[in-house]
Amino acid sequence: MTTLVFGHKSPDTDSTGSPIIWAWYMSEIMGTPAKAVLLGEPNTEALFMLDHWKLDKPEIITDVEAGQDVVIVDTNNPAELPDTINDANITAIIDHHKLVGGLETAGPITIRIEPLACTATIMWKMIGKDIAQMPSNVKGAMLTCILSDTLEFRSPTTTQEDKAIAWSLAEDLEVDIPTYAAQMFAAKSDVSSFSEAELLRMDSKEYEIAGKQFRISVLETTSPEAILSRKAELMAAMPAVAQEDGADQVLLFVVDILNEEATMLIPNELSKTVAEKSFDAKVTGDTVVLPGIMSRKKQIIPFLKV
Amino acid sequence: MTTLVFGHKSPDTDSTGSPIIWAWYMSEIMGTPAKAVLLGEPNTEALFMLDHWKLDKPEIITDVEAGQDVVIVDTNNPAELPDTINDANITAIIDHHKLVGGLETAGPITIRIEPLACTATIMWKMIGKDIAQMPSNVKGAMLTCILSDTLEFRSPTTTQEDKAIAWSLAEDLEVDIPTYAAQMFAAKSDVSSFSEAELLRMDSKEYEIAGKQFRISVLETTSPEAILSRKAELMAAMPAVAQEDGADQVLLFVVDILNEEATMLIPNELSKTVAEKSFDAKVTGDTVVLPGIMSRKKQIIPFLKV
Numbered sequence: 001m002t003t004l005v006f007g008h009k010s011p012d013t014d015s016t017g018s019p020i021i022w023a024w025y026m027s028e029i030m031g032t033p034a035k036a037v038l039l040g041e042p043n044t045e046a047l048f049m050l051d052h053w054k055l056d057k058p059e060i061i062t063d064v065e066a067g068q069d070v071v072i073v074d075t076n077n078p079a080e081l082p083d084t085i086n087d088a089n090i091t092a093i094i095d096h097h098k099l100v101g102g103l104e105t106a107g108p109i110t111i112r113i114e115p116l117a118c119t120a121t122i123m124w125k126m127i128g129k130d131i132a133q134m135p136s137n138v139k140g141a142m143l144t145c146i147l148s149d150t151l152e153f154r155s156p157t158t159t160q161e162d163k164a165i166a167w168s169l170a171e172d173l174e175v176d177i178p179t180y181a182a183q184m185f186a187a188k189s190d191v192s193s194f195s196e197a198e199l200l201r202m203d204s205k206e207y208e209i210a211g212k213q214f215r216i217s218v219l220e221t222t223s224p225e226a227i228l229s230r231k232a233e234l235m236a237a238m239p240a241v242a243q244e245d246g247a248d249q250v251l252l253f254v255v256d257i258l259n260e261e262a263t264m265l266i267p268n269e270l271s272k273t274v275a276e277k278s279f280d281a282k283v284t285g286d287t288v289v290l291p292g293i294m295s296r297k298k299q300i301i302p303f304l305k306v
Numbered sequence: 307m308t309t310l311v312f313g314h315k316s317p318d319t320d321s322t323g324s325p326i327i328w329a330w331y332m333s334e335i336m337g338t339p340a341k342a343v344l345l346g347e348p349n350t351e352a353l354f355m356l357d358h359w360k361l362d363k364p365e366i367i368t369d370v371e372a373g374q375d376v377v378i379v380d381t382n383n384p385a386e387l388p389d390t391i392n393d394a395n396i397t398a399i400i401d402h403h404k405l406v407g408g409l410e411t412a413g414p415i416t417i418r419i420e421p422l423a424c425t426a427t428i429m430w431k432m433i434g435k436d437i438a439q440m441p442s443n444v445k446g447a448m449l450t451c452i453l454s455d456t457l458e459f460r461s462p463t464t465t466q467e468d469k470a471i472a473w474s475l476a477e478d479l480e481v482d483i484p485t486y487a488a489q490m491f492a493a494k495s496d497v498s499s500f501s502e503a504e505l506l507r508m509d510s511k512e513y514e515i516a517g518k519q520f521r522i523s524v525l526e527t528t529s530p531e532a533i534l535s536r537k538a539e540l541m542a543a544m545p546a547v548a549q550e551d552g553a554d555q556v557l558l559f560v561v562d563i564l565n566e567e568a569t570m571l572i573p574n575e576l577s578k579t580v581a582e583k584s585f586d587a588k589v590t591g592d593t594v595v596l597p598g599i600m601s602r603k604k605q606i607i608p609f610l611k612v
Contacts, residue, residue, distance in 0.1 A: 090405075098411045099396075105405045107608065113417035302413065 003034040003069040003091060004061070007119075008080035011038045012203060013148035013184075016046035017141035018073040018119040020055060022094065024138045025123070026071070029130045034071070037061045039082065043202060045148060048187030053140035064088045074119040078102040079206060094122055097297070117157040120145035124165045136173060143169040144184060151220060151257050152181040155294045182222075185257055189221040196230065196237035200250050205296065209274075209306045215247040216304075218296050220255045224263060227254050231287065235267035249274075255294055262293035270306070277305040309340040309375040309397060310367070313425075314386035317344045318509060319454035319490075322352035323447035324379040324425040326361060328400065330444045331429070332377070335436045340377070343367045345388065349508060351454060354493030359446035370394045380425040384408040385512060400428055403603070423463040426451035430471045442479060449475040450490060457526060457563050458487040461600045488528075491563055495527040502536065502543035506556050511602065515580075515612045521553040522610075524602050526561045530569060533560050537593065541573035555580075561600055568599040576612070583611040 005023045007015025019036035026034035036058040042050070050057050064070055066087040076093055077100040078085055090103065092110040096119055114122050120142045124131065131139075146166040150158040153166075170177050191199060204217035219227055227234075238250040249270050253262040264279075266272050266286050275281045278300075281288045293299050311329045313321025325342035332340035342364040348356070356363050370376055372393040382399055383406040384391055396409065398416040402425055420428050426448045430437065437445075452472040456464040459472075476483050497505060510523035525533055533540075544556040555576050559568040570585075572578050572592050581587045584606075587594045599605045 093405075096414050098413050099399075099409055099415065099417060101407045101410045103405055104407045107404050108402050108419065108421040108603070109405065110421065111405060111417055111419035113414065115414040115416065297414070 001033075001069050003032060003071055004037050004064065005034050005071040005073060006037045006039055006061070007072075007074035008077070009039040010080075010201065010203060011040055011042040011046055013043070013046045013049055014119050014145045015074045016042045016058070017049060017145040018094070018123060019058060019071075020141050021120055021123050021134075021138055021145075022071060022073055024134065025127055025130070029127070029133065035059075043188065044190055045144075045184055045188035048184060049141060049144040049148075052183070053137040053144070055137050055141060072103075073123075076100055076103055076113065094119055094126070096122060116159050117155060117162040118146045118149035120149075121159075121162045121165050124169075125161070139169055139173055140175075143173060143175060143180075147177065147181045147184060148188075151255075151294060152177065152185075154257065154260055156298050157295050185220075185222040189223040189226065191219070191221070191227065196233045197241050199227070199230075199234065200237060200241045200252060201245075204250075205301075206245075206247065207301055207304065209304050212249065212270075212306055213247040214274075214304070215242060215245055215250045216296060216300065217250060217252045218255055218262075218300075219252070220257055222257050224254050224256045224259075228263060228287070231265060235265055235286065238267055253290075253293065253296070253300065257294075260292060260294060262290045264288050264290060274304065274306055278303045307339075307375050309338060309377055310343050310370065311340050311377040311379060312343050312345055312367070313378075313380035314383070315345040316386075316507065316509060317346055317348040317352055319349070319352045319355055320425050320451045321380045322348045322364070323355060323451040324400070324429060325364060325377075326447050327426055327429050327440075327444055327451075328377060328379055330440065331433055331436070335433070335439065341365075349494065350496050351450075351490055351494035354490060355447060355450040355454075358489070359443040359450070361443050361447060378409075382406055382409055382419065400425055400432070402428060422465050423461060423468040424452045424455035426455075427465075427468045427471055430475075431467070445475055445479055446481075449479060449481060449486075453483065453487050453490060454494075457561075457600060458483065458491075460563065460566055462604050463601050491526075491528040495529040495532065497525070497527070497533065502539045503547050505533070505536075505540065506543060506547045506558060507551075510556075511607075512551075512553065513607055513610065515610050518555065518576075518612055519553040520580075520610070521548060521551055521556045522602060522606065523556060523558045524561055524568075524606075525558070526563055528563050530560050530562045530565075534569060534593070537571060541571055541592070544571075544573055559596075559599070559602070559606065563600075566598060566600060568596045569593050570596055580610065580612055584609045 005019040023034040023036040026032045038058045038060045063082045068088045070088045071092045073094045076095045095113045096116050200217050204215050207214050242250050252265045255262045272283045275283050279290050311325040329340040329342040332338045344364045344366045369388045374394045376394045377398045379400045382401045396411050401419045506523050510521050513520050548556050558571045561568045578589045581589050585596050
């Protein structure tokens with residue numbers, strides 16, 4: 001049976017590239033046939049990565065059959081995976097997020113979770129010396145994943161390991177990191193084709209604070225003005241998105257990668273309270289700038305209060 | 307803050323030795339002060355290991371305070387840990403059991419689970435070249451853990467990695483494995499001082515089959531006759547142990563390490579049904595011999611039917 005390797009339902013660059021890396025490693029080095037698949041349409045940066053490195057776009061699947069061998073990467077959260085995930089035969093989990101609980105396995109399996117910025121960094125460590133056999137386009141995916149998740153080393157999630165591995169891959173591939181990262185971020189920032197509802201769901205995680213369900217959306221961009229010019233439409237779309245997704249409120253943070261700050265939209269009193277209590281911010285209008293805020297995982301979620 | 311490193315509530319050799327190994331590694335190599343502790347009284351084989359290698363017996367604790375830094379080894383099951391475990395600050399989990407679900411962490415942490423026979427084997431791989439700095443008595447604990455969990459390589463859970471690492475440690479320590487393992491198993495087999503209820507709980511795990519709760523107890527021994535001579539008393543003690551522990555039935559397997567077989571006690575119709583349906587056994591009396599059965603994880607739990 002071919003093992004399916006996939007990340008979460010809203011594939012960003014790491015959730016698109018890491019399955020490609022691991023499926024290569026399993027098939028070519030471990031000798032276990034494996035195939036990368038996606039649980040949704042990849043974002044524009046992930047599509048840029050596939051195009052730039054001439055990688056085939058993985059097939060999109062929506063469900064897994066009972067007993068199917070699967071490897072889960074870049075998440076351990078059942079809410080971000082197919083409903084039937086616990087009926088599949090999970091053979092490994094490789095991730096860099098907090099342990100959520102909810103996944104169960106029939107027997108002992110390989111689980112590797114480390115507090116690094118990127119799943120691909122963990123895979124580099126696991127692959128070890130066999131990296132020498134990795135084709136350039138898979139190495140290119142690895143470099144792209146690390147630059148994406150670290151926001152070119154600007155995110156506070158960045159570790160020395162993420163940096164050192166990215167530098168070594170870039171040297172090997174003869175990639176100039178600033179030039180390449182600028183292309184990546186331009187691709188990620190080109191969100192003109194998406195509806196407001198799609199933007200609010202593109203990179204979002206559910207989180208509960210004091211009994212209220214929040215959908216916490218982050219849009220990382222080098223062109224914040226392109227998103228903020230649609231501020232009124234985004235705020236108008238929030239109630240319907242929240243209701244459809246079973247949340248009380250959508251919180252949207254537009255992360256300005258180059259200026260290292262986030263702009264939070266303030267459509268109502270609840271959002272204003274969250275901004276003031278969580279980030280000690282003084283809110284006067286319908287947006288508030290949060291200097292230095294880049295990472296949902298490190299700088300937003302742990303501080304949320306209502 | 308000193309990090310507390312502990313295994314599960316019924317400390318066998320691996321759950322006693324692995325915290326000692328990891329506390330050494332954290333304190334001496336990683337530079338993070340750490341202390342091995344136990345969540346219960348170690349078994350007789352674990353006590354032999356401490357005595358033989360002149361290791362201090364770790365302090366026994368029953369609870370952890372909120373916010374306490376802890377590393378969990380040899381389990382990921384909240385039922386085998388203090389009730390307040392999710393209020394502690396779990397900084398790492400190192401284990402070789404199936405993922406149960408239920409543990410949650412505030413942020414991303416280090417989790418390393420591999421399908422190897424022994425937690426200490428995983429630690430050897432994680433420690434890498436720094437093993438050269440490990441004192442002999444900690445290496446001795448590591449060797450003892452591997453020989454214990456593999457039943458001197460007889461258990462079907464044994465992998466080539468467990469074997470190779472044990473052989474290398476034995477050579478380094480100038481230990482003759484057959485002689486040393488015989489001493490270990492003699493210590494484990496000396497259970498004369500334990501009550502029947504203690505024996506039934508010594509190495510047991512809870513498991514649900516078809517809505518019924520079972521306490522599945524295993525006693526590994528080189529002297530099965532010493533335990534089986536107390537068969538009537540053990541069966542008489544089962545109902546009270548089951549009731550106190552919220553189970554419907556205790557299943558006891560006496561594993562004969564040298565003859566590589568298990569004797570299952572059959573106190574009632576329910577146990578008889580389990581034996582016949584799960585192991586294709588023909589039960590005629592109040593015990594049944596199951597040839598080749600050594601491992602609860604690999605050969606008992608996955609096959610249980612009622």
